[in-house]
Amino acid sequence: MLKGCKYGTHRVIEPKGVLPQPAKKIDNNMDVLYDNEILINVQTLNIDSASFTQIEEQAGGNEEKIAEIMKGIVAERGKHQNPVTGSGGMLIGTVEKIGEALEGKTDLKIGDKIATLVSLSLTPLRIDKIKEIRKDIDQVDIEGKAILFESGIYSKIPTDMPEKLVLSALDVAGAPAQVARLVKPGDTVLIIGAGGKSGMLCCYEAKKRAGVTGKVIGLCHSQKSTERLQKLGFCDIVFSANAQSPTEVMNKVAEYTNGQMADITINNVNVPDTEMTSILSTKNTGLVYFFSMATSFTKAALGAEGVGSDVTMIIGNGYTKGHADITLQLLRESEALRNIFTELYA
Amino acid sequence: MLKGCKYGTHRVIEPKGVLPQPAKKIDNNMDVLYDNEILINVQTLNIDSASFTQIEEQAGGNEEKIAEIMKGIVAERGKHQNPVTGSGGMLIGTVEKIGEALEGKTDLKIGDKIATLVSLSLTPLRIDKIKEIRKDIDQVDIEGKAILFESGIYSKIPTDMPEKLVLSALDVAGAPAQVARLVKPGDTVLIIGAGGKSGMLCCYEAKKRAGVTGKVIGLCHSQKSTERLQKLGFCDIVFSANAQSPTEVMNKVAEYTNGQMADITINNVNVPDTEMTSILSTKNTGLVYFFSMATSFTKAALGAEGVGSDVTMIIGNGYTKGHADITLQLLRESEALRNIFTELYA
Numbered sequence: 230m231l232k233g234c235k236y237g238t239h240r241v242i243e244p245k246g247v248l249p250q251p252a253k254k255i256d257n258n259m260d261v262l263y264d265n266e267i268l269i270n271v272q273t274l275n276i277d278s279a280s281f282t283q284i285e286e287q288a289g290g291n292e293e294k295i296a297e298i299m300k301g302i303v304a305e306r307g308k309h310q311n312p313v314t315g316s317g318g319m320l321i322g323t324v325e326k327i328g329e330a331l332e333g334k335t336d337l338k339i340g341d342k343i344a345t346l347v348s349l350s351l352t353p354l355r356i357d358k359i360k361e362i363r364k365d366i367d368q369v370d371i372e373g374k375a376i377l378f379e380s381g382i383y384s385k386i387p388t389d390m391p392e393k394l395v396l397s398a399l400d401v402a403g404a405p406a407q408v409a410r411l412v413k414p415g416d417t418v419l420i421i422g423a424g425g426k427s428g429m430l431c432c433y434e435a436k437k438r439a440g441v442t443g444k445v446i447g448l449c450h451s452q453k454s455t456e457r458l459q460k461l462g463f464c465d466i467v468f469s470a471n472a473q474s475p476t477e478v479m480n481k482v483a484e485y486t487n488g489q490m491a492d493i494t495i496n497n498v499n500v501p502d503t504e505m506t507s508i509l510s511t512k513n514t515g516l517v518y519f520f521s522m523a524t525s526f527t528k529a530a531l532g533a534e535g536v537g538s539d540v541t542m543i544i545g546n547g548y549t550k551g552h553a554d555i556t557l558q559l560l561r562e563s564e565a566l567r568n569i570f571t572e573l574y575a
Numbered sequence: 576m577l578k579g580c581k582y583g584t585h586r587v588i589e590p591k592g593v594l595p596q597p598a599k600k601i602d603n604n605m606d607v608l609y610d611n612e613i614l615i616n617v618q619t620l621n622i623d624s625a626s627f628t629q630i631e632e633q634a635g636g637n638e639e640k641i642a643e644i645m646k647g648i649v650a651e652r653g654k655h656q657n658p659v660t661g662s663g664g665m666l667i668g669t670v671e672k673i674g675e676a677l678e679g680k681t682d683l684k685i686g687d688k689i690a691t692l693v694s695l696s697l698t699p700l701r702i703d704k705i706k707e708i709r710k711d712i713d714q715v716d717i718e719g720k721a722i723l724f725e726s727g728i729y730s731k732i733p734t735d736m737p738e739k740l741v742l743s744a745l746d747v748a749g750a751p752a753q754v755a756r757l758v759k760p761g762d763t764v765l766i767i768g769a770g771g772k773s774g775m776l777c778c779y780e781a782k783k784r785a786g787v788t789g790k791v792i793g794l795c796h797s798q799k800s801t802e803r804l805q806k807l808g809f810c811d812i813v814f815s816a817n818a819q820s821p822t823e824v825m826n827k828v829a830e831y832t833n834g835q836m837a838d839i840t841i842n843n844v845n846v847p848d849t850e851m852t853s854i855l856s857t858k859n860t861g862l863v864y865f866f867s868m869a870t871s872f873t874k875a876a877l878g879a880e881g882v883g884s885d886v887t888m889i890i891g892n893g894y895t896k897g898h899a900d901i902t903l904q905l906l907r908e909s910e911a912l913r914n915i916f917t918e919l920y921a
């Protein structure tokens with residue numbers, strides 16, 4: 230059996246020397262398996278929201294075109310990495326083969342159903358057939374195979390919740406886990422894109438951490454998601470605005486905080502150009518956590534400088550220790566959260 | 576006189592509603608001044624290193640072509656924002672006019688020589704003539720005018736140091752000021768791009784903070800910058816490597832830290848594709864500070880997830896409270912630093 234690198238560099242075709250995530254093209258030939266790889270029989274892809282939104286727009290909403298674009302991406306790159314957003318998503322599937330070098334090193338066995346917690350943007354993938362596209366929740370059922378590298382993280386699918394619900398929640402598991410780490414009692418927290426998948430999880434966790442002396446403000450876009458979040462009751466204030474209008478949102482947040490602005494802002498939108506909104510709504514000495522994959526590094530770095538804001542800005546690492554367990558626990562803990570996730574995604 | 580917005584949104588032509596930094600085009604007509612603007616007679620532009628490197632490459636090193644590209648950018652955007660890197664730089668010039676709404680609000684007077692501390696990527700600029708291009712230090716002398724907005728920060732040029740030295744140091748002032756904040760006694764600090772302008776300042780500050788119980792490791796590229804940094808004596812270890820080769824660098828850092836890796840990594844390079852190198856060289860629980868403008872948000876976010884690293888990643892905000900004073904103080908404090916900066920940039 231061929232010996233593989235822990236990080237999967239053995240599958241990188243171009244450019245040589247880089248890791249699979251930044252690579253332009255990786256090898257998705259599944260007929261030859263390396264000794265430290267896990268072969269997965271894929272059932273469902275959960276495309277990253279920023280990526281799916283872009284593909285859907287490019288396809289004018291047409292399902293056949295979406296399928297064509299998706300297949301095109303995988304044919305070209307050997308992985309489902311959106312060339313515009315750079316992002317991926319994750320998948321659910323069944324373990325089909327385990328490389329011999331992993332014996333005694335992994336708790337997985339053939340037949341286990343898992344969700345990969347590494348991005349599709351670095352996962353070797355072969356799509357044989359696209360079976361169903363669920364546009365409203367960015368999920369796509371396929372026939373195909375994928376590879377999990379030795380360093381790749383995953384989560385076994387729990388049996389007490391519907392699979393699709395688990396997939397949806399795990400896709401954004403990094404966000405609530407980071408909120409748990411960042412938000413302190415008494416904090417004023419602004420959540421941008423609060424009515425979405427990661428947004429709702431973050432609102433719940435933020436209120437839990439900020440407590441009665443804190444204030445959680447949720448910014449939603451559509452009327453639908455605004456009403457939904459209001460009903461959930463996690464936030465002290467819910468309002469609707471366009472996160473791409475920085476001064477408008479800033480003025481609203483100033484009003485809700487008596488001019489104090491947010492201690493912490495969590496950005497969960499799936500559209501570009503919301504960096505300045507996040508920065509201007511946050512205290513000079515505050516913190517912005519950019520979970521959104523549509524964030525531009527330079528717009529954030531130079532935008533903050535441009536308005537003389539000393540805000541700390543964190544890149545939303547998709548992984549946080551224990552993030553899968555933390556996120557699934559939230560769904561067990563809160564019936565309201567579980568119900569809405571079941572209604573929307575399961 | 577026309578009334579202006581504090582952040583300069585009144586100069587945004589396209590798209591409407593955004594701030595000057597993310598805007599595609601801003602108004603650089605200097606014949607009409609708004610009541611809260613400061614008109615600057617520009618002397619020298621300090622082009623951001625990532626931006627200048629890109630322009631120089633595109634021009635094949637030809638000075639006339641560099642001038643043409645620079646003028647083209649300003650003609651198209653009304654500001655010197657590199658369309659590829661998104662970044663700007665800063666400038667030195669003399670205050671020519673002060674809007675009447677700023678009376679009593681600013682400590683500037685006509686004739687003051689200042690450096691702007693907001694990025695050129697949001698500064699209305701008109702270039703009348705390009706007089707001299709100093710390719711080795713990314714500085715360009717011009718005839719032209721610029722506007723500083725009400726929220727725009729600046730620094731008066733001190734008289735105890737050469738102007739060009741001040742300009743070079745202030746361009747990267749955010750970096751050492753952040754290092755001062757982040758590095759604690761005993762930390763192992765890796766500086767990537769350590770032999771460059773921001774790199775040398777960061778090495779000095781990092782060693783000051785990490786102290787005798789800490790360890791500062793400097794990664795340089797060329798032999799020249801490696802030897803220069805070795806001679807400066809700020810680092811415990813200096814080595815030469817290509818920051819675009821993640822596993823190679825990771826192995827080196829593992830060797831120098833007995834497999835412990837860095838607590839804090841500061842990325843100061845001016846080339847793309849060094850995110851994974853930074854992540855893999857840092858402890859799982861460590862911190863990466865991306866000062867480099869060539870950083871990709873998605874490559875960092877998904878790259879860390881891809882290797883299961885829980886590292887905290889910070890976007891290098893160009894502004895940190897007191898960053899200009901902190902940085903100039905370093906040059907006063909360290910004769911070695913002042914000498915090398917004078918030799919290279921003054």
Ligand SMILES: NC(=O)c1ccc[n+]([C@@H]2O[C@H](COP(=O)([O-])OP(=O)(O)OC[C@H]3O[C@@H](n4cnc5c(N)ncnc54)[C@H](OP(=O)(O)O)[C@@H]3O)[C@@H](O)[C@H]2O)c1
Pocket residue numbers: 277278279280316400401403421422423424425426427428448449450451452453454455470471472473497498499500519520521522523545546547548876877880
């Ligand atoms: N860092 C990571 O590792 C990681 C991992 C997974 C996902 N992500 C990113 O996290 C983000 C959120 O993902 P998700 O799955 O939670 O997405 P989602 O459920 O689709 O939610 C996105 C939200 O953004 C809101 N929104 C869209 N345009 C807006 C605007 N102009 N103003 C205000 N709000 C607007 C939407 O509001 P309406 O519902 O009202 O339209 C929606 O609630 C995406 O960018 C995704 O790429 C990051």
Ligand SMILES: NC(=O)c1ccc[n+]([C@@H]2O[C@H](COP(=O)([O-])OP(=O)(O)OC[C@H]3O[C@@H](n4cnc5c(N)ncnc54)[C@H](OP(=O)(O)O)[C@@H]3O)[C@@H](O)[C@H]2O)c1
Pocket residue numbers: 530531534623624625626662746747749767768769770771772773774794795796797798799800801816817818819843844845846865866867868869891892893894
């Ligand atoms: N966040 C902000 O607000 C802000 C503000 C200003 C600047 N910046 C950014 O900060 C970065 C550094 O700026 P600077 O003015 O300090 O630049 P600089 O003086 O040109 O230094 C860049 C350094 O990167 C090194 N380098 C280039 N390619 C490399 C490679 N493949 N491997 C290892 N090292 C490599 C160079 O090494 P050699 O000298 O050996 O070739 C050089 O020392 C730039 O990306 C710039 O855009 C950010």
